[in-house]
Structure formats: C-alpha cells, structure tokens
Amino acid sequence: MKENTLRNDNLKAVRKSEKRKGYKIPWTLHLMVLPAVLLVFVFSYLPMSGIIMAFQDYKAALGFTGSEWVGLKHFRYMFENDYFVKIIWNTLLFACSKVVLNLIIPFTFALMLNEVRHMGYKRSIQTLVYLPHFLSWVILSGILIDLLSQTGIVNQFLMNVFGLDKPIFFLGDGTWFRITIIVSDVWKEFGFNTIVFLAALSGINPSLYEAAEVDGAGRFKQTMHITIPSLVPILIVVATLALGNVMNANFDQVFNLYSPMIYQQGDIIDTFVYREGLLSGQFSFATAVSLFKSVISLTLIVISYRIAYKVAGYRIF
Amino acid sequence: MYHKTLPYRIFSVFNYTMLGIISIVCLLPLFHLLMVSLSSTAPANAGLVSFWPVDFTFEAYARTFENSNFLTSLGVSLKRTILGTAMALAVNAVAAYALSKDTRVFRARNVYLWYFVVTMLFTGGLIPAYILILKLGLLNNLLALILPGLVTVYNIILLLNFFRTVPKELEEAAFMDGAGHLRSFFSIYLPISLPAIATIALFTMVGHWNAYFDGLIYMKQAEKLPLASFMQTVIVADNMTGFDVSVVINKSQRTIKAAQIFIGALPILIVYPFLQRFFVKGVVIGAVKE
Numbered sequence: 001m002k003e004n005t006l007r008n009d010n011l012k013a014v015r016k017s018e019k020r021k022g023y024k025i026p027w028t029l030h031l032m033v034l035p036a037v038l039l040v041f042v043f044s045y046l047p048m049s050g051i052i053m054a055f056q057d058y059k060a061a062l063g064f065t066g067s068e069w070v071g072l073k074h075f076r077y078m079f080e081n082d083y084f085v086k087i088i089w090n091t092l093l094f095a096c097s098k099v100v101l102n103l104i105i106p107f108t109f110a111l112m113l114n115e116v117r118h119m120g121y122k123r124s125i126q127t128l129v130y131l132p133h134f135l136s137w138v139i140l141s142g143i144l145i146d147l148l149s150q151t152g153i154v155n156q157f158l159m160n161v162f163g164l165d166k167p168i169f170f171l172g173d174g175t176w177f178r179i180t181i182i183v184s185d186v187w188k189e190f191g192f193n194t195i196v197f198l199a200a201l202s203g204i205n206p207s208l209y210e211a212a213e214v215d216g217a218g219r220f221k222q223t224m225h226i227t228i229p230s231l232v233p234i235l236i237v238v239a240t241l242a243l244g245n246v247m248n249a250n251f252d253q254v255f256n257l258y259s260p261m262i263y264q265q266g267d268i269i270d271t272f273v274y275r276e277g278l279l280s281g282q283f284s285f286a287t288a289v290s291l292f293k294s295v296i297s298l299t300l301i302v303i304s305y306r307i308a309y310k311v312a313g314y315r316i317f
Numbered sequence: 318m319y320h321k322t323l324p325y326r327i328f329s330v331f332n333y334t335m336l337g338i339i340s341i342v343c344l345l346p347l348f349h350l351l352m353v354s355l356s357s358t359a360p361a362n363a364g365l366v367s368f369w370p371v372d373f374t375f376e377a378y379a380r381t382f383e384n385s386n387f388l389t390s391l392g393v394s395l396k397r398t399i400l401g402t403a404m405a406l407a408v409n410a411v412a413a414y415a416l417s418k419d420t421r422v423f424r425a426r427n428v429y430l431w432y433f434v435v436t437m438l439f440t441g442g443l444i445p446a447y448i449l450i451l452k453l454g455l456l457n458n459l460l461a462l463i464l465p466g467l468v469t470v471y472n473i474i475l476l477l478n479f480f481r482t483v484p485k486e487l488e489e490a491a492f493m494d495g496a497g498h499l500r501s502f503f504s505i506y507l508p509i510s511l512p513a514i515a516t517i518a519l520f521t522m523v524g525h526w527n528a529y530f531d532g533l534i535y536m537k538q539a540e541k542l543p544l545a546s547f548m549q550t551v552i553v554a555d556n557m558t559g560f561d562v563s564v565v566i567n568k569s570q571r572t573i574k575a576a577q578i579f580i581g582a583l584p585i586l587i588v589y590p591f592l593q594r595f596f597v598k599g600v601v602i603g604a605v606k607e
Contacts, residue, residue, distance in 0.1 A: 026422060026423055029422075029423045030425065032414060035408045035412070039408065039464065039468045040433060042449075043468075044441075045436070046441075046449055047440065047449050048440070049441070049445075050442075050446075050448055051445060060448075112336055115328070115329065121333070124340070125336050128341070128344055130593065131586075131589060132343055134523055134527075134592065135347075135582055135585055136526075136528075136529065138545050138549045139527075139548075139578055142552040142581075146350065146353070146578075151364045152364070153364070153367060187343065218322065218325070219328075251530075270443075273442070277444045277447075278444070286444050287444045287445065290444065301438055
C-alpha cells in the first residue's frame with residue numbers, strides 16, 4: 001500500500017516535469033508509421049495521379065507529360081455509348097439485388113438461429129454456413145462451372161426429379177446467368193453476414209424477455225415486439241453502409257463466371273474496364289470509366305457514412 | 318414457459334430441420350466435388366457420381382502432383398502467403414500502435430489517420446495501378462503481389478481499436494521503468510493483443526492464398542503464377558471460350574479439375590477451424606468504438 005502511494009507520487013512528479021518540458025515530438029511514433037506512410041504513398045497516392053490519363057490520349061511511349069490533352073472526350077464517348085448504359089444497368093441490378101437479399105436473408109437466418117437452444121447444434125450450423133465466405137471465387141467458380149454444366153449434377157437433378165426435358169444453360173443464358181450470379185453470391189455470403197445480427201442479438205437485455213413472459217407474451221410476440229425492434233438500428237446501419245457499394249457488383253465473381261456470349265447481360269463496370277483497358281490497351285478510356293465509377297462511389301460512401309453517423313452514431317475510428 | 322407450448326414445439330422441429338438442411342446445402346457442392354475427384358474418369362464423365370465416389374481412386378491427385386506447373390504455382394503461393402503475411406503484420410501492427418496513441422501524445426495522429434482513410438474511399442483504379450507496377454519494373458516480381466496490398470487500412474483500424482482497450486496503467490508502469498515506445502509495443506501491447514493479431518494474420522493469409530487477379534496481370538511467365546491464378550487460367554478461363562466446346566474438353570479432365578480445385582481449397586479448410594475461433598471476436602472488436 002505504502003509502495004503504491006509512493007509510486008503514484010512518483011508518477012505525478014514525472015507527469016508534472018513532462019508538462020513543464022512541454023510537448024516533445026515523439027520521433028519513435030513517427031518512425032513507426034513511416035513504412036506504412038511510404039507504402040501508401042507509392043501504391044495508393046501515386047496511382048491517383050494517374051487519373052489525369054482520363055483527360056489525355058495516353059500513349060505509353062509519350063508518358064503523362066508528352067501525351068495529348070483531350071479534355072472530356074472519353075467521358076463524352078462513354079455517355080454516347082449504348083453499351084455503357086447496359087453495363088451501368090447490369091452493375092446496379094446485380095449490386096442492388098445482392099444488397100437487398102444479403103440483408104433480408106441473414107436477418108431471417110439470425111432470427112431462426114436465435115431460436116436454437118442447443119448450443120452445440122447452433123455452433124455447428126454457424127461453422128458450416130460461414131465456410132463459403134473464405135473460399136475464393138476462383139474455387140467457387142470452378143465448383144459452380146462443374147455443378148451447373150449441362151451434364152452437371154444440378155441439371156441431372158432437375159431432369160430426373162422435375163422431369164425437365166432439356167438442360168438449363170445456367171452460365172450461357174443471360175437471364176439464368178443473372179440469377180446464378182445473385183443466388184451464388186447469397187449462398188457464399190449470407191452466413192458471414194449473419195454475424196453482425198447475431199452480435200446485436202446477444203446484446204439484447206434478457207430482462208426484456210422476462211418481463212414480456214410475465215405479461216404472457218409467447219415466443220412469437222416476443223420476437224415481434226422485442227427482438228426485431230432491437231435489431232432495427234443495426235439493420236439500418238448495415239443498409240446505409242451498403243449504399244456506398246452499389247457501383248461494386250463484385251468483379252471476382254462476374255469475371256470468373258461470365259463468357260463472351262452473355263456480355264450483354266453480364267458485363268459490369270469493372271469487367272468492362274479490365275477488358276477495355278488491359279486487354280484492348282485503351283488505357284485512357286478505361287481510366288475515364290473507372291474514374292466515373294470512383295467519383296459516384298465516393299459520393300455515395302460519404303453520404304451513407306453521414307447518414308449512419310446521424311442515425312446510429314456509427315463511426316469508423 | 319413458451320418452450321412447452323405445442324405451437325412452439327412444432328415450430329422448433331421445423332426450425333431445427335430447416336437450419337440443418339440449409340447448412341448442409343452450403344457444403345454439398347464442395348463435398349460433391351471431392352467425390353468427383355476421388356472417382357475414376359469414366360463414371361465421372363458420365364455424370365454417375367453424386368455424393369459417393371464411383372470406382373474409388375486417387376489417380377486424379379496423383380496426376381495433379383505430376384504436373385510441374387501445378388507444383389511451381391503451389392510454391393509461389395506458399396512463398397507469397399508466408400512472406401506477405403509476415404510483412405503485413407510487421408508494417409500494420411507497428412503503424413496501428415503509433416496511431417492508437419492519443420493526440421496529446423502524438424499530435425500528428427489524426428493527420429496520419431485521414432491520410433490512410435482517404436485511400437479506403439478513393440483509388441486510382443486498375444489502369445494507373447498497372448502502369449505503376451510496370452514503371453517500377455515489378456512485372457514478374459513476387460513483390461508486385463505483396464507490396465501494393467501490404468498496408469490494409471481496415472486492419473490498422475481494427476488493431477488500433479484493440480490497442481486502445483489495453484489499460485493505460487500497464488504502459489505507464491513500463492515508461493516509469495524506462496521503456497520507450499518500441500519496448501512498450503513489443504513487451505506489452507503485442508503479447509496482450511495476440512488474439513487480435515492472430516485474427517488479422519489469418520485474414521491476411523487467406524487473402525493472399527485466394528488472390529488471383531494480381532498474379533494474372535503482373536506475372537507474364539507461367540512459372541511465376543501463384544496457384545489461384547494458375548487455377549483461374551486452367552479451370553475457369555478455359556470455359557470462357559464458349560460453353561459447347563468446353564463441355565467436350567472438360568469431359569476428359571473433370572476429375573483432375575475437381576482434384577485441383579479441392580487442393581486449392583484445402584489450406585483454407587485446414588486453417589478455417591483456427592480462423593473460426595478468432596474471427597467472431599475479431600469482427601466484434603472491429604465493431605467496438607472508442
């Protein structure tokens with residue numbers, strides 16, 4: 001006890017002397033952030049300056065300084081292009097359906113899981129449904145391509161059990177392709193998206209349920225009047241934050257599943273940028289398209305974070 | 318009380334069954350693939366394999382491991398994953414420690430934080446990134462797969478939030494004993510934060526193992542391709558040439574492809590149990606705000 005007081009006095013003395021000395025620049029701390037700062041500068045900020053390409057006719061031989069300035073030519077070309085409108089539509093269609101389904105299904109799943117009282121069973125289910133999240137789209141596409149091929153097990157099942165007379169062209173038919181993209185994304189992510197709601201569920205005050213039970217509310221009424229209202233704030237946060245992502249329709253997934261025959265119904269902004277830019281060498285045009293996307297995304301992210309902060313006090317750091 | 322009512326019991330049975338079916342459906346595709354890979358070629362091509370191997374054989378695996386391209390890619394992936402994870406941990410953890418300090422201690426903290434966060438919101442996009450790697454002369458270099466993604470702002474924020482929960486008294490005691498920031502980081506913060514560090518390590522490892530796109534665009538030599546990129550070209554891109562043709566090509570290779578896919582997924586399946594223990598905690602940590 002005596003030693004403790006001594007130490008406290010000592011600490012106070014040290015603090016006082018530090019205060020008198022004023023603020024000392026913490027060089028060690030600066031040094032500790034330095035590697036990250038340099039790396040981010042080179043690999044994140046330098047590419048940002050590359051955006052000027054979008055306003056030039058970039059030629060690799062001439063570089064940024066020598067290439068001709070063309071102003072908004074690439075942007076004008078972009079908006080006059082019918083195909084471009086299709087791509088925006090595809091991107092929004094994929095992203096929005098995924099956002100909606102990835103809210104409703106994990107929400108419902110979390111509610112169902114909440115009714116499981118056997119902890120071992122609950123945990124095994126969680127383990128199984130989280131797994132696809134960690135497998136890459138290359139792996140999952142490999143699996144899906146085999147599964148959904150014309151001789152694959154899904155078509156066999158549909159033909160044998162439901163008497164379908166000819167196999168469905170899941171990855172070759174525009175409409176089926178879109179359905180496949182949306183459903184497979186939900187299959188991969190719904191389990192993982194459940195975590196947020198499960199965390200929120202565990203934070204509900206148990207005395208609420210006890211009180212409801214005393215008042216004679218059954219489980220259904222408890223869910224309707226306690227569980228769901230308690231989850232609404234987190235639901236709103238997740239939904240608003242998802243808003244910032246509507247220009248991202250998941251490059252990895254589409255890239256690994258699409259093929260030239262369904263470009264019209266399956267192409268999204270990112271895959272288009274990849275093909276135009278890296279495969280056809282139209283650096284400037286592709287950069288203009290991706291800049292257009294980035295600016296809209298940024299605006300949406302800022303708006304959604306503002307809303308999330310206003311509604312639920314959400315902050316990133 | 319409600320547990321004993323009849324309607325709730327009926328619901329319970331329904332609920333347990335539904336959840337069971339859903340979780341099995343999540344895994345069936347992977348399981349089916351495993352079974353295909355363990356069957357012999359003829360029944361697999363005829364589509365006779367469903368959820369049990371027909372003519373059980375390891376032939377597909379044997380042939381996969383005879384493929385020298387597959388083996389070199391596996392090597393590249395292992396190197397990339399180990400090196401990339403180690404470097405990422407070092408850089409991000411150290412930065413997170415500095416940024417977890419109060420502005421009174423570290424006045425520039427918020428400036429740095431915004432400097433990092435901006436890169437989460439806005440990027441130059443694919444083409445400028447590619448040109449940068451080209452100009453740095455990093456094509457065909459393993460560093461092109463590691464350096465660009467080395468700093469993960471999300472992980473830094475996750476870690477710094479965790480560091481902030483470490484009691485201040487511990488650090489003060491260390492400073493009293495003459496420790497500096499480096500010493501306090503290594504002797505106090507690191508040991509205490511092992512769960513958080515492990516979470517991030519596992520996430521980074523999985524990320525490196527699964528990454529395929531950077532390998533695809535930056536590696537022009539076949540022997541430099543990481544496994545995921547290699548698989549992308551062999552298994553997935555094969556299909557892009559059009560469906561009808563590939564059905565014919567695929568037929569002879571169905572079991573081998575299945576074996577390759579399964580081997581590609583295997584490391585994830587192995588680390589997954591460890592990962593799973595940590596990530597629920599990790600995600601929740603990420604949600605805890607100052």
